[in-house]
Amino acid sequence: MSTAAGSTADGGSTPPVLELRGATARFGSVAALSSVDLALRGGQVTCLLGENGSGKSTLVGVLSGMRRLSEGELLLDGRPARFRSPRQARAAGIATVWQDLAIAPLMSVWRNFFLGAEPTRGPRPLRRLDVARAQQVTTTAMAGVGVVGLDPDQPASALQAGERQSLAIARALHFGARVLVLDEPTAPMTVAQRALVLQSVVAAREAGLAVVFVTHSPQYAHLVGDRFVLLGGGRVAGDLTAEDVDVHDLTRLVAGGDELSRLTEALRSARPGH
Numbered sequence: 001m002s003t004a005a006g007s008t009a010d011g012g013s014t015p016p017v018l019e020l021r022g023a024t025a026r027f028g029s030v031a032a033l034s035s036v037d038l039a040l041r042g043g044q045v046t047c048l049l050g051e052n053g054s055g056k057s058t059l060v061g062v063l064s065g066m067r068r069l070s071e072g073e074l075l076l077d078g079r080p081a082r083f084r085s086p087r088q089a090r091a092a093g094i095a096t097v098w099q100d101l102a103i104a105p106l107m108s109v110w111r112n113f114f115l116g117a118e119p120t121r122g123p124r125p126l127r128r129l130d131v132a133r134a135q136q137v138t139t140t141a142m143a144g145v146g147v148v149g150l151d152p153d154q155p156a157s158a159l160q161a162g163e164r165q166s167l168a169i170a171r172a173l174h175f176g177a178r179v180l181v182l183d184e185p186t187a188p189m190t191v192a193q194r195a196l197v198l199q200s201v202v203a204a205r206e207a208g209l210a211v212v213f214v215t216h217s218p219q220y221a222h223l224v225g226d227r228f229v230l231l232g233g234g235r236v237a238g239d240l241t242a243e244d245v246d247v248h249d250l251t252r253l254v255a256g257g258d259e260l261s262r263l264t265e266a267l268r269s270a271r272p273g274h
């Protein structure tokens with residue numbers, strides 16, 4: 001439970017890449033998020049857990065440029081940032097893998113990987129697509145997140161759910177994202193497919209990205225998470241590190257909000273520097 005000297009209450013010693021301070025997002029009179037503080041650091045997997053309606057999707061929307069804050073701020077590298085669209089967030093290095101991830105099913109896997117950013121070769125007026133290189137880059141990038149032996153030329157519709165997520169994560173890594181926001185699909189996945197997704201999450205952490213993993217499963221969260229942020233009613237109901245809780249405790253805490261708030265408070269006051 002102890003933290004290294006100089007570390008902060010959320011378990012990190014490096015400055016956050018992306019941070020929310022007092023983030024509030026309203027839909028009319030409903031506050032989907034209320035005064036949320038969240039610091040996301042490179043090389044750390046932050047799992048976002050909470051019941052249906054607790055504000056997870058709204059938080060993902062805020063981080064990814066889909067939703068504006070009603071109050072509070074979003075900081076990128078310590079400076080206030082305002083994303084007017086997902087495109088702007090992407091350009092700032094925030095890659096989001098949506099629950100209902102869209103792919104172009106009839107296009108090949110490598111086409112889906114590059115989506116308009118394909119490598120070219122030859123001098124300018126005659127420049128053409130470097131298909132062989134695009135295929136090789138796709139194969140290597142997919143192997144990097146644990147999908148080996150893939151035919152990059154097959155239609156993307158042949159990919160299974162977990163492989164599609166891996167494709168999006170491999171893409172984010174290849175194109176230099178600094179933050180990966182992964183909104184886990186609610187549709188059932190086989191254990192093997194889920195394992196692939198978790199492997200991709202680990203690959204992203206190892207590449208130094210700040211990863212936000214939104215999941216309904218404390219068990220899967222505990223396998224890869226460094227930190228667990230539990231939302232309840234749009235507020236942060238718990239903020240724990242992997243050192244604070246084992247998987248059994250985490251499962252129990254996700255199911256019982258009151259106990260969780262008490263534990264989080266107790267841990268916070270026990271941490272050095274508090």
Ligand SMILES: Nc1ncnc2c1ncn2[C@@H]1O[C@H](COP(=O)(O)OP(=O)(O)OP(=O)(O)O)[C@@H](O)[C@H]1O
Pocket residue numbers: 027030031032050051052053054055056057058059
């Ligand atoms: N477009 C909207 N208009 C009005 N209220 C909304 C809208 N989107 C979300 N809300 C409300 O905001 C709150 C948080 O919803 P949100 O979808 O962020 O939760 P969630 O944790 O992602 O839930 P789920 O796990 O079901 O996706 C809920 O009370 C929800 O009803």
